[in-house]
Amino acid sequence: MKLAVREALLGFKRAPVLSVLSITTIAFSLFAFGLFSLVALNIRNTLRSVESRVEIRAFIADSTSPESIALAMGDVGAYKEVARVEYVSPEQALERARKELGEFKDVFEAGFLPASIDIRLRDGYRDPATVKQIAERVKQLAMVEDVRFGEEWVQKLYSIRNVATAAGIILGLAFAAVSIIVIGATIRMAVMARSREISIMRLVGATDGFIQRPFLIEGFVKGVLGGAMALLLTWLAATLISRYFIRTEFFDLRLAMLGLLGGAVIGVVGSAVSVGRQIRRVL
Amino acid sequence: MIRFASVTKEYPRTGVALNDVSFAVNKGEFIFLTGPSGAGKSTILKLIYFDELPTKGDVWVSGTRSKGVTRKEISLLRRKLGVVFQDFRLLEDRTVEQNVSFALDVIGTPHEKIHPKVSRLLTQVGLSSKSTNYPRELSGGEQQRVAIARALANDPFVLVADEPTGNLDERATRGVFQLLRDINAAGTAVVMATHNLELVKRADLRVLEINRGAVVFDSADEKRRAPEMTP
Numbered sequence: 001m002k003l004a005v006r007e008a009l010l011g012f013k014r015a016p017v018l019s020v021l022s023i024t025t026i027a028f029s030l031f032a033f034g035l036f037s038l039v040a041l042n043i044r045n046t047l048r049s050v051e052s053r054v055e056i057r058a059f060i061a062d063s064t065s066p067e068s069i070a071l072a073m074g075d076v077g078a079y080k081e082v083a084r085v086e087y088v089s090p091e092q093a094l095e096r097a098r099k100e101l102g103e104f105k106d107v108f109e110a111g112f113l114p115a116s117i118d119i120r121l122r123d124g125y126r127d128p129a130t131v132k133q134i135a136e137r138v139k140q141l142a143m144v145e146d147v148r149f150g151e152e153w154v155q156k157l158y159s160i161r162n163v164a165t166a167a168g169i170i171l172g173l174a175f176a177a178v179s180i181i182v183i184g185a186t187i188r189m190a191v192m193a194r195s196r197e198i199s200i201m202r203l204v205g206a207t208d209g210f211i212q213r214p215f216l217i218e219g220f221v222k223g224v225l226g227g228a229m230a231l232l233l234t235w236l237a238a239t240l241i242s243r244y245f246i247r248t249e250f251f252d253l254r255l256a257m258l259g260l261l262g263g264a265v266i267g268v269v270g271s272a273v274s275v276g277r278q279i280r281r282v283l
Numbered sequence: 284m285i286r287f288a289s290v291t292k293e294y295p296r297t298g299v300a301l302n303d304v305s306f307a308v309n310k311g312e313f314i315f316l317t318g319p320s321g322a323g324k325s326t327i328l329k330l331i332y333f334d335e336l337p338t339k340g341d342v343w344v345s346g347t348r349s350k351g352v353t354r355k356e357i358s359l360l361r362r363k364l365g366v367v368f369q370d371f372r373l374l375e376d377r378t379v380e381q382n383v384s385f386a387l388d389v390i391g392t393p394h395e396k397i398h399p400k401v402s403r404l405l406t407q408v409g410l411s412s413k414s415t416n417y418p419r420e421l422s423g424g425e426q427q428r429v430a431i432a433r434a435l436a437n438d439p440f441v442l443v444a445d446e447p448t449g450n451l452d453e454r455a456t457r458g459v460f461q462l463l464r465d466i467n468a469a470g471t472a473v474v475m476a477t478h479n480l481e482l483v484k485r486a487d488l489r490v491l492e493i494n495r496g497a498v499v500f501d502s503a504d505e506k507r508r509a510p511e512m513t514p
Contacts, residue, residue: 197374203332205362205437206389208354 007214022186026226029179034234081125183270191278223267227260290340316476318493324476365434369449380414386436404432424455441472
Protein backbone atom coordinates (compact mmCIF):
# COMPACT_ATOMS: atom_id res chain seq x y z
CA MET A 1 0.00 0.00 0.00
CA LYS A 2 2.80 2.37 0.92
CA LEU A 3 4.42 1.75 -2.44
CA ALA A 4 1.12 2.37 -4.22
CA VAL A 5 0.72 5.75 -2.51
CA ARG A 6 4.31 6.64 -3.31
CA GLU A 7 3.82 5.67 -6.94
CA ALA A 8 0.61 7.69 -7.08
CA LEU A 9 2.40 10.78 -5.74
CA LEU A 10 5.24 10.15 -8.17
CA GLY A 11 2.59 10.21 -10.88
CA PHE A 12 1.86 13.84 -9.99
CA LYS A 13 5.54 14.69 -9.94
CA ARG A 14 6.20 13.01 -13.28
CA ALA A 15 3.41 14.78 -15.10
CA PRO A 16 2.60 17.97 -13.21
CA VAL A 17 1.00 19.74 -16.17
CA LEU A 18 -1.20 16.79 -17.00
CA SER A 19 -2.18 16.40 -13.36
CA VAL A 20 -3.12 20.04 -12.96
CA LEU A 21 -5.03 19.86 -16.23
CA SER A 22 -7.10 16.89 -15.14
CA ILE A 23 -7.77 18.34 -11.69
CA THR A 24 -8.88 21.59 -13.31
CA THR A 25 -11.15 19.76 -15.73
CA ILE A 26 -12.79 17.85 -12.90
CA ALA A 27 -13.07 21.10 -10.97
CA PHE A 28 -14.77 22.92 -13.83
CA SER A 29 -17.09 20.03 -14.58
CA LEU A 30 -18.10 19.83 -10.94
CA PHE A 31 -18.23 23.62 -10.76
CA ALA A 32 -20.79 23.71 -13.57
CA PHE A 33 -22.67 20.96 -11.83
CA GLY A 34 -22.30 22.80 -8.54
CA LEU A 35 -23.67 26.02 -9.98
CA PHE A 36 -26.67 24.19 -11.28
CA SER A 37 -27.17 22.45 -7.97
CA LEU A 38 -26.96 25.81 -6.28
CA VAL A 39 -29.72 27.13 -8.53
CA ALA A 40 -31.78 23.99 -7.91
CA LEU A 41 -31.18 24.23 -4.18
CA ASN A 42 -32.29 27.85 -4.08
CA ILE A 43 -35.32 27.21 -6.28
CA ARG A 44 -36.24 24.37 -3.98
CA ASN A 45 -35.84 26.47 -0.87
CA THR A 46 -37.97 29.21 -2.39
CA LEU A 47 -40.57 26.68 -3.43
CA ARG A 48 -40.61 25.27 0.04
CA SER A 49 -41.29 28.63 1.62
CA VAL A 50 -44.01 29.36 -0.94
CA GLU A 51 -45.33 25.88 -0.50
CA SER A 52 -45.67 26.25 3.22
CA ARG A 53 -48.20 28.96 2.53
CA VAL A 54 -50.43 26.62 0.59
CA GLU A 55 -53.74 26.55 2.39
CA ILE A 56 -57.24 25.33 1.98
CA ARG A 57 -59.92 27.85 2.79
CA ALA A 58 -63.38 26.48 3.60
CA PHE A 59 -66.17 29.10 3.57
CA ILE A 60 -68.83 28.54 6.19
CA ALA A 61 -72.54 29.10 5.87
CA ASP A 62 -73.76 32.18 7.80
CA SER A 63 -76.22 30.29 9.96
CA THR A 64 -73.68 27.88 11.43
CA SER A 65 -73.46 27.88 15.24
CA PRO A 66 -70.07 28.46 16.91
CA GLU A 67 -70.35 25.02 18.55
CA SER A 68 -70.63 23.16 15.25
CA ILE A 69 -67.76 25.23 13.87
CA ALA A 70 -65.59 24.28 16.85
CA LEU A 71 -66.58 20.64 16.41
CA ALA A 72 -65.76 20.68 12.70
CA MET A 73 -62.42 22.35 13.39
CA GLY A 74 -61.62 19.61 15.90
CA ASP A 75 -62.45 16.97 13.30
CA VAL A 76 -60.41 18.56 10.55
CA GLY A 77 -57.53 19.27 12.92
CA ALA A 78 -57.36 15.54 13.66
CA TYR A 79 -56.57 14.62 10.01
CA LYS A 80 -53.03 13.36 9.87
CA GLU A 81 -52.24 15.65 6.90
CA VAL A 82 -53.35 18.80 8.68
CA ALA A 83 -50.88 21.00 10.53
CA ARG A 84 -53.10 23.82 11.73
CA VAL A 85 -56.75 24.90 11.59
CA GLU A 86 -57.70 28.50 12.09
CA TYR A 87 -61.08 30.19 12.29
CA VAL A 88 -61.42 33.48 10.41
CA SER A 89 -64.49 35.50 11.35
CA PRO A 90 -66.20 37.81 8.83
CA GLU A 91 -64.64 40.78 10.65
CA GLN A 92 -61.15 39.31 10.44
CA ALA A 93 -61.72 38.47 6.79
CA LEU A 94 -62.69 42.06 6.13
CA GLU A 95 -59.67 43.33 8.00
CA ARG A 96 -57.39 41.08 5.99
CA ALA A 97 -58.99 42.04 2.68
CA ARG A 98 -58.61 45.72 3.47
CA LYS A 99 -54.97 45.24 4.36
CA GLU A 100 -54.16 43.21 1.29
CA LEU A 101 -56.09 45.34 -1.15
CA GLY A 102 -55.55 48.79 0.29
CA GLU A 103 -56.87 50.81 -2.62
CA PHE A 104 -60.23 49.06 -2.50
CA LYS A 105 -60.63 49.26 1.26
CA ASP A 106 -63.77 51.40 1.03
CA VAL A 107 -65.51 48.89 -1.19
CA PHE A 108 -65.65 46.29 1.54
CA GLU A 109 -68.39 46.37 4.14
CA ALA A 110 -68.95 44.35 7.26
CA GLY A 111 -70.77 41.13 6.50
CA PHE A 112 -69.65 41.22 2.90
CA LEU A 113 -67.24 38.36 3.41
CA PRO A 114 -68.19 34.98 4.88
CA ALA A 115 -66.43 33.34 7.79
CA SER A 116 -63.97 30.59 6.95
CA ILE A 117 -61.66 27.98 8.37
CA ASP A 118 -58.11 28.15 7.03
CA ILE A 119 -56.39 24.80 6.91
CA ARG A 120 -52.65 24.47 6.66
CA LEU A 121 -51.14 21.12 5.71
CA ARG A 122 -48.13 19.40 7.08
CA ASP A 123 -44.82 19.23 5.22
CA GLY A 124 -44.93 16.32 2.80
CA TYR A 125 -48.69 16.55 2.26
CA ARG A 126 -48.67 19.66 0.13
CA ASP A 127 -48.57 17.98 -3.23
CA PRO A 128 -51.49 18.72 -5.59
CA ALA A 129 -53.16 15.32 -5.18
CA THR A 130 -53.25 15.45 -1.39
CA VAL A 131 -54.35 19.06 -1.30
CA LYS A 132 -57.21 18.26 -3.63
CA GLN A 133 -58.20 15.20 -1.64
CA ILE A 134 -58.31 17.06 1.68
CA ALA A 135 -60.28 19.87 0.05
CA GLU A 136 -62.83 17.34 -1.17
CA ARG A 137 -63.15 15.86 2.29
CA VAL A 138 -63.66 19.25 3.89
CA LYS A 139 -66.24 20.08 1.28
CA GLN A 140 -68.33 17.11 2.46
CA LEU A 141 -68.97 18.86 5.79
CA ALA A 142 -72.54 20.16 5.95
CA MET A 143 -71.72 23.71 7.02
CA VAL A 144 -69.11 24.25 4.32
CA GLU A 145 -70.44 26.21 1.37
CA ASP A 146 -67.36 26.30 -0.77
CA VAL A 147 -63.67 25.38 -0.73
CA ARG A 148 -60.77 27.20 -2.36
CA PHE A 149 -57.29 25.79 -2.56
CA GLY A 150 -55.56 27.37 -5.54
CA GLU A 151 -55.36 24.12 -7.46
CA GLU A 152 -53.59 25.56 -10.48
CA TRP A 153 -51.06 27.38 -8.36
CA VAL A 154 -50.11 24.24 -6.52
CA GLN A 155 -49.76 22.28 -9.70
CA LYS A 156 -47.62 24.93 -11.37
CA LEU A 157 -45.30 25.03 -8.39
CA TYR A 158 -44.78 21.34 -8.65
CA SER A 159 -44.13 21.24 -12.35
CA ILE A 160 -41.48 23.96 -12.02
CA ARG A 161 -39.81 21.97 -9.33
CA ASN A 162 -39.94 18.75 -11.31
CA VAL A 163 -38.43 20.38 -14.38
CA ALA A 164 -35.66 21.87 -12.23
CA THR A 165 -34.88 18.51 -10.67
CA ALA A 166 -34.90 16.64 -13.98
CA ALA A 167 -32.67 19.23 -15.64
CA GLY A 168 -30.32 19.05 -12.66
CA ILE A 169 -30.01 15.29 -12.87
CA ILE A 170 -29.47 15.25 -16.64
CA LEU A 171 -26.88 18.03 -16.56
CA GLY A 172 -25.20 16.44 -13.57
CA LEU A 173 -24.87 13.12 -15.33
CA ALA A 174 -23.59 14.79 -18.48
CA PHE A 175 -20.90 16.65 -16.57
CA ALA A 176 -19.97 13.54 -14.61
CA ALA A 177 -19.56 11.68 -17.91
CA VAL A 178 -17.32 14.44 -19.26
CA SER A 179 -15.16 14.29 -16.15
CA ILE A 180 -14.89 10.51 -16.36
CA ILE A 181 -13.82 10.74 -19.98
CA VAL A 182 -11.21 13.39 -19.17
CA ILE A 183 -9.78 11.37 -16.29
CA GLY A 184 -9.81 8.27 -18.45
CA ALA A 185 -7.84 10.10 -21.11
CA THR A 186 -5.24 11.39 -18.65
CA ILE A 187 -4.87 7.93 -17.11
CA ARG A 188 -4.42 6.55 -20.61
CA MET A 189 -1.59 8.99 -21.20
CA ALA A 190 -0.09 8.19 -17.81
CA VAL A 191 -0.18 4.46 -18.54
CA MET A 192 1.41 5.05 -21.96
CA ALA A 193 4.11 7.19 -20.38
CA ARG A 194 4.87 4.38 -17.96
CA SER A 195 4.36 1.47 -20.31
CA ARG A 196 7.98 0.36 -19.97
CA GLU A 197 7.72 0.26 -16.21
CA ILE A 198 4.37 -1.53 -16.33
CA SER A 199 5.67 -4.17 -18.72
CA ILE A 200 8.59 -4.83 -16.37
CA MET A 201 6.18 -5.03 -13.44
CA ARG A 202 4.14 -7.62 -15.32
CA LEU A 203 7.31 -9.46 -16.28
CA VAL A 204 8.47 -9.91 -12.69
CA GLY A 205 5.03 -11.06 -11.60
CA ALA A 206 3.14 -8.01 -10.31
CA THR A 207 -0.62 -8.58 -10.45
CA ASP A 208 -3.00 -6.35 -12.40
CA GLY A 209 -4.53 -5.19 -9.14
CA PHE A 210 -1.15 -4.11 -7.86
CA ILE A 211 -0.33 -2.26 -11.08
CA GLN A 212 -3.70 -0.52 -11.12
CA ARG A 213 -3.69 0.60 -7.51
CA PRO A 214 -1.45 3.69 -7.88
CA PHE A 215 -3.58 4.88 -10.81
CA LEU A 216 -6.76 4.45 -8.80
CA ILE A 217 -5.24 6.35 -5.87
CA GLU A 218 -4.10 9.03 -8.30
CA GLY A 219 -7.64 9.26 -9.69
CA PHE A 220 -9.09 9.44 -6.19
CA VAL A 221 -6.75 12.22 -5.12
CA LYS A 222 -7.38 14.17 -8.34
CA GLY A 223 -11.12 13.73 -7.88
CA VAL A 224 -11.06 15.00 -4.31
CA LEU A 225 -8.82 17.93 -5.23
CA GLY A 226 -11.06 18.74 -8.20
CA GLY A 227 -14.11 18.50 -5.95
CA ALA A 228 -12.54 20.84 -3.39
CA MET A 229 -11.62 23.32 -6.11
CA ALA A 230 -15.17 23.17 -7.50
CA LEU A 231 -16.60 23.77 -4.03
CA LEU A 232 -14.39 26.80 -3.61
CA LEU A 233 -15.43 28.18 -7.02
CA THR A 234 -19.10 27.55 -6.29
CA TRP A 235 -18.79 29.22 -2.91
CA LEU A 236 -17.15 32.25 -4.53
CA ALA A 237 -19.94 32.37 -7.09
CA ALA A 238 -22.62 32.10 -4.40
CA THR A 239 -20.96 34.86 -2.39
CA LEU A 240 -20.74 37.17 -5.41
CA ILE A 241 -24.35 36.50 -6.43
CA SER A 242 -25.46 37.13 -2.86
CA ARG A 243 -23.63 40.41 -2.76
CA TYR A 244 -24.67 41.82 -6.14
CA PHE A 245 -27.92 40.08 -7.11
CA ILE A 246 -30.07 38.08 -4.75
CA ARG A 247 -29.47 36.37 -1.47
CA THR A 248 -28.25 32.89 -2.25
CA GLU A 249 -27.97 29.98 0.09
CA PHE A 250 -24.84 27.81 -0.06
CA PHE A 251 -24.68 24.05 0.44
CA ASP A 252 -24.64 22.81 4.00
CA LEU A 253 -21.76 20.65 5.23
CA ARG A 254 -23.49 17.43 4.23
CA LEU A 255 -23.99 18.56 0.63
CA ALA A 256 -20.45 19.95 0.45
CA MET A 257 -19.10 16.56 1.58
CA LEU A 258 -21.30 14.95 -1.03
CA GLY A 259 -19.59 17.17 -3.62
CA LEU A 260 -16.15 15.96 -2.53
CA LEU A 261 -17.39 12.39 -2.57
CA GLY A 262 -18.78 12.98 -6.06
CA GLY A 263 -15.33 14.15 -7.18
CA ALA A 264 -13.71 11.10 -5.62
CA VAL A 265 -16.19 8.74 -7.28
CA ILE A 266 -15.66 10.40 -10.67
CA GLY A 267 -11.88 10.18 -10.20
CA VAL A 268 -11.86 6.52 -9.21
CA VAL A 269 -14.43 5.44 -11.80
CA GLY A 270 -12.64 7.36 -14.56
CA SER A 271 -9.33 5.73 -13.62
CA ALA A 272 -10.79 2.26 -13.20
CA VAL A 273 -12.56 2.29 -16.54
CA SER A 274 -9.39 3.34 -18.34
CA VAL A 275 -6.56 1.66 -16.49
CA GLY A 276 -7.72 -1.94 -16.84
CA ARG A 277 -8.06 -1.64 -20.58
CA GLN A 278 -4.77 0.24 -20.98
CA ILE A 279 -2.77 -2.21 -18.89
CA ARG A 280 -4.02 -5.13 -20.94
CA ARG A 281 -2.92 -3.22 -24.01
CA VAL A 282 0.58 -2.69 -22.67
CA LEU A 283 1.11 -6.39 -22.08
CA MET B 284 9.24 -28.75 -15.40
CA ILE B 285 8.82 -27.09 -18.79
CA ARG B 286 6.99 -29.13 -21.40
CA PHE B 287 5.81 -28.25 -24.89
CA ALA B 288 3.23 -30.69 -26.22
CA SER B 289 2.54 -30.30 -29.98
CA VAL B 290 2.62 -26.54 -29.70
CA THR B 291 1.59 -24.46 -32.70
CA LYS B 292 1.69 -20.69 -32.55
CA GLU B 293 0.10 -18.57 -35.21
CA TYR B 294 0.17 -14.78 -35.25
CA PRO B 295 -2.75 -13.02 -36.89
CA ARG B 296 -0.53 -10.98 -39.20
CA THR B 297 2.66 -12.92 -39.75
CA GLY B 298 1.24 -16.44 -39.79
CA VAL B 299 2.71 -19.61 -38.33
CA ALA B 300 5.68 -19.02 -36.01
CA LEU B 301 5.84 -22.48 -34.48
CA ASN B 302 4.50 -25.67 -35.94
CA ASP B 303 3.85 -28.73 -33.78
CA VAL B 304 6.80 -28.27 -31.44
CA SER B 305 7.37 -30.73 -28.60
CA PHE B 306 10.24 -30.81 -26.12
CA ALA B 307 10.89 -30.72 -22.41
CA VAL B 308 13.39 -28.95 -20.19
CA ASN B 309 14.42 -30.80 -17.07
CA LYS B 310 15.12 -29.47 -13.65
CA GLY B 311 18.45 -27.65 -13.43
CA GLU B 312 19.22 -28.08 -17.14
CA PHE B 313 21.10 -25.57 -19.33
CA ILE B 314 19.73 -25.49 -22.83
CA PHE B 315 20.59 -23.39 -25.88
CA LEU B 316 18.01 -22.43 -28.47
CA THR B 317 19.74 -21.74 -31.76
CA GLY B 318 18.67 -21.06 -35.28
CA PRO B 319 18.39 -18.21 -37.77
CA SER B 320 16.48 -15.00 -37.07
CA GLY B 321 12.76 -15.48 -37.30
CA ALA B 322 13.05 -19.22 -36.72
CA GLY B 323 10.81 -19.05 -33.67
CA LYS B 324 13.29 -18.92 -30.77
CA SER B 325 11.75 -15.82 -29.19
CA THR B 326 8.29 -17.27 -29.63
CA ILE B 327 9.33 -20.35 -27.66
CA LEU B 328 10.71 -18.16 -24.88
CA LYS B 329 7.57 -16.02 -24.83
CA LEU B 330 5.49 -19.16 -24.54
CA ILE B 331 7.58 -20.23 -21.55
CA TYR B 332 6.87 -17.05 -19.58
CA PHE B 333 3.31 -16.94 -20.92
CA ASP B 334 3.74 -13.68 -22.77
CA GLU B 335 2.11 -15.59 -25.60
CA LEU B 336 -0.26 -18.52 -25.44
CA PRO B 337 -0.23 -21.38 -27.96
CA THR B 338 -2.77 -21.46 -30.77
CA LYS B 339 -2.76 -25.26 -30.59
CA GLY B 340 -1.19 -27.66 -28.15
CA ASP B 341 -0.19 -27.14 -24.55
CA VAL B 342 2.62 -25.56 -22.63
CA TRP B 343 3.24 -26.68 -19.07
CA VAL B 344 5.54 -24.65 -16.86
CA SER B 345 6.02 -25.67 -13.25
CA GLY B 346 2.52 -27.12 -13.01
CA THR B 347 0.79 -24.22 -14.77
CA ARG B 348 -0.97 -25.17 -17.98
CA SER B 349 -1.40 -22.71 -20.82
CA LYS B 350 -4.94 -23.84 -21.54
CA GLY B 351 -7.39 -21.69 -19.58
CA VAL B 352 -4.67 -19.85 -17.65
CA THR B 353 -5.76 -16.59 -15.96
CA ARG B 354 -3.82 -13.33 -15.79
CA LYS B 355 -3.48 -13.82 -12.07
CA GLU B 356 -1.97 -17.29 -12.54
CA ILE B 357 0.44 -15.84 -15.09
CA SER B 358 1.55 -13.23 -12.55
CA LEU B 359 2.15 -15.89 -9.93
CA LEU B 360 4.03 -18.11 -12.39
CA ARG B 361 6.34 -15.26 -13.39
CA ARG B 362 7.43 -14.92 -9.78
CA LYS B 363 8.97 -18.36 -10.18
CA LEU B 364 10.96 -17.59 -13.32
CA GLY B 365 13.40 -14.92 -14.39
CA VAL B 366 13.62 -13.31 -17.83
CA VAL B 367 16.45 -11.33 -19.41
CA PHE B 368 16.57 -9.69 -22.83
CA GLN B 369 19.09 -8.51 -25.36
CA ASP B 370 18.13 -4.88 -24.62
CA PHE B 371 18.33 -5.31 -20.80
CA ARG B 372 15.03 -3.46 -20.16
CA LEU B 373 16.20 -1.50 -17.17
CA LEU B 374 14.46 1.59 -15.80
CA GLU B 375 16.69 4.50 -16.74
CA ASP B 376 15.46 6.80 -13.98
CA ARG B 377 16.37 4.37 -11.21
CA THR B 378 19.71 3.29 -9.80
CA VAL B 379 21.09 -0.21 -10.11
CA GLU B 380 19.90 -0.98 -6.60
CA GLN B 381 16.42 0.41 -7.26
CA ASN B 382 16.11 -1.54 -10.49
CA VAL B 383 16.68 -4.77 -8.60
CA SER B 384 14.60 -3.88 -5.55
CA PHE B 385 11.75 -2.84 -7.88
CA ALA B 386 11.21 -6.51 -8.78
CA LEU B 387 10.87 -7.40 -5.10
CA ASP B 388 8.81 -4.34 -4.25
CA VAL B 389 6.11 -4.92 -6.84
CA ILE B 390 5.30 -8.41 -5.66
CA GLY B 391 4.88 -7.23 -2.10
CA THR B 392 8.14 -8.43 -0.50
CA PRO B 393 8.39 -7.12 3.09
CA HIS B 394 10.54 -4.01 3.17
CA GLU B 395 13.11 -5.23 5.69
CA LYS B 396 13.87 -8.24 3.49
CA ILE B 397 14.51 -6.26 0.32
CA HIS B 398 17.75 -4.48 1.14
CA PRO B 399 19.80 -7.51 2.27
CA LYS B 400 18.50 -9.52 -0.67
CA VAL B 401 19.46 -6.81 -3.17
CA SER B 402 22.98 -6.53 -1.74
CA ARG B 403 23.40 -10.26 -1.98
CA LEU B 404 22.20 -10.30 -5.61
CA LEU B 405 24.48 -7.44 -6.61
CA THR B 406 27.43 -9.19 -5.00
CA GLN B 407 26.52 -12.35 -6.87
CA VAL B 408 26.61 -10.58 -10.24
CA GLY B 409 29.72 -8.62 -9.25
CA LEU B 410 28.20 -5.14 -9.12
CA SER B 411 28.07 -4.32 -5.43
CA SER B 412 30.30 -1.30 -5.99
CA LYS B 413 27.93 0.20 -8.55
CA SER B 414 24.68 -0.02 -6.63
CA THR B 415 24.04 3.74 -6.70
CA ASN B 416 24.91 4.20 -10.38
CA TYR B 417 22.31 4.72 -13.06
CA PRO B 418 22.08 2.26 -15.99
CA ARG B 419 23.45 4.80 -18.49
CA GLU B 420 26.64 5.03 -16.42
CA LEU B 421 27.30 1.31 -16.90
CA SER B 422 28.75 -0.75 -19.75
CA GLY B 423 26.51 -3.12 -21.68
CA GLY B 424 27.86 -6.13 -19.83
CA GLU B 425 27.24 -4.45 -16.50
CA GLN B 426 23.69 -3.51 -17.49
CA GLN B 427 22.99 -7.11 -18.43
CA ARG B 428 24.29 -8.17 -15.03
CA VAL B 429 21.81 -5.81 -13.38
CA ALA B 430 19.04 -7.36 -15.48
CA ILE B 431 20.20 -10.82 -14.40
CA ALA B 432 20.25 -9.76 -10.75
CA ARG B 433 16.70 -8.51 -11.18
CA ALA B 434 15.66 -11.77 -12.84
CA LEU B 435 17.15 -13.73 -9.94
CA ALA B 436 15.42 -11.64 -7.29
CA ASN B 437 12.61 -14.14 -6.77
CA ASP B 438 14.86 -17.20 -6.68
CA PRO B 439 13.48 -18.57 -9.96
CA PHE B 440 13.68 -22.23 -10.90
CA VAL B 441 14.48 -21.23 -14.47
CA LEU B 442 16.14 -18.25 -16.11
CA VAL B 443 14.85 -17.47 -19.60
CA ALA B 444 17.38 -15.46 -21.63
CA ASP B 445 16.60 -14.05 -25.07
CA GLU B 446 19.92 -13.25 -26.80
CA PRO B 447 21.44 -12.01 -23.52
CA THR B 448 24.82 -11.43 -25.16
CA GLY B 449 23.49 -10.07 -28.45
CA ASN B 450 24.52 -6.50 -27.68
CA LEU B 451 27.80 -7.28 -25.94
CA ASP B 452 31.43 -7.42 -27.05
CA GLU B 453 33.34 -10.66 -26.75
CA ARG B 454 34.81 -9.98 -23.33
CA ALA B 455 31.46 -9.01 -21.85
CA THR B 456 29.83 -11.97 -23.55
CA ARG B 457 32.23 -14.36 -21.87
CA GLY B 458 31.61 -12.70 -18.51
CA VAL B 459 27.84 -12.81 -18.77
CA PHE B 460 27.89 -16.38 -20.05
CA GLN B 461 30.10 -17.46 -17.16
CA LEU B 462 27.65 -15.80 -14.79
CA LEU B 463 24.78 -17.77 -16.34
CA ARG B 464 26.76 -20.99 -15.96
CA ASP B 465 27.45 -20.18 -12.29
CA ILE B 466 23.76 -19.56 -11.76
CA ASN B 467 22.99 -22.87 -13.45
CA ALA B 468 25.59 -24.64 -11.31
CA ALA B 469 23.73 -23.37 -8.25
CA GLY B 470 20.62 -25.23 -9.42
CA THR B 471 18.67 -22.82 -11.62
CA ALA B 472 17.76 -24.09 -15.07
CA VAL B 473 18.68 -21.76 -17.96
CA VAL B 474 17.00 -21.55 -21.36
CA MET B 475 19.09 -19.29 -23.58
CA ALA B 476 18.34 -18.26 -27.13
CA THR B 477 21.49 -17.22 -28.98
CA HIS B 478 23.07 -16.57 -32.35
CA ASN B 479 26.53 -17.02 -30.96
CA LEU B 480 27.57 -20.41 -32.31
CA GLU B 481 31.10 -20.04 -30.91
CA LEU B 482 29.61 -19.96 -27.45
CA VAL B 483 27.43 -22.98 -28.17
CA LYS B 484 30.30 -24.98 -29.62
CA ARG B 485 32.69 -24.29 -26.76
CA ALA B 486 30.19 -25.28 -24.10
CA ASP B 487 29.13 -28.88 -23.98
CA LEU B 488 25.45 -28.25 -23.29
CA ARG B 489 22.12 -29.31 -24.68
CA VAL B 490 21.26 -27.57 -27.95
CA LEU B 491 17.83 -27.22 -29.50
CA GLU B 492 18.02 -25.98 -33.06
CA ILE B 493 14.96 -24.26 -34.40
CA ASN B 494 14.27 -23.59 -38.06
CA ARG B 495 11.09 -22.32 -39.68
CA GLY B 496 9.07 -22.92 -36.57
CA ALA B 497 10.15 -26.50 -35.97
CA VAL B 498 12.76 -28.26 -33.83
CA VAL B 499 15.24 -29.59 -36.40
CA PHE B 500 17.87 -30.82 -33.98
CA ASP B 501 17.97 -31.74 -30.29
CA SER B 502 21.37 -32.78 -28.96
CA ALA B 503 19.63 -34.75 -26.22
CA ASP B 504 18.18 -37.08 -28.88
CA GLU B 505 21.62 -37.55 -30.43
CA LYS B 506 23.09 -38.54 -27.12
CA ARG B 507 20.28 -40.95 -26.44
CA ARG B 508 20.64 -42.50 -29.85
CA ALA B 509 24.44 -42.57 -29.92
CA PRO B 510 24.97 -45.49 -27.50
CA GLU B 511 22.51 -47.66 -29.47
CA MET B 512 24.44 -47.18 -32.68
CA THR B 513 27.77 -48.33 -31.26
CA PRO B 514 27.96 -52.10 -31.44
